Amino acid sequence: MGISKTLLVMAIALLPLAAAAETPDSVYCKALASEYQKYYVKTSGHMIQPGPIDGNIASDQCMAGNTAGIPVLERYLRDAKVTLPPRG
Numbered sequence: 001m002g003i004s005k006t007l008l009v010m011a012i013a014l015l016p017l018a019a020a021a022e023t024p025d026s027v028y029c030k031a032l033a034s035e036y037q038k039y040y041v042k043t044s045g046h047m048i049q050p051g052p053i054d055g056n057i058a059s060d061q062c063m064a065g066n067t068a069g070i071p072v073l074e075r076y077l078r079d080a081k082v083t084l085p086p087r088g
Helices: 003-020 024-040 053-063 067-079
Strands: 042-044 047-049
Touching (some): 024 067
Antiparallel strands (some): 042 047
């Protein structure tokens, strides 16, 4: 196998690793979800008092790697006067 074919095979083999890397938006989204959980989800004893439904859905989306929840979490955190994490 020539060098160019070897490089092509190696590049194809590494594609799944590149796809698995987190994007700056997904890292930011997870940081927002973490802040949302700290502020809105309250635990007392064995009971959990969840936050607003759309915020909980957005938080779950972010933790799963779906960045669609960013605007919802930003809105809830800003409304609560929580400092947003830095966006990388």
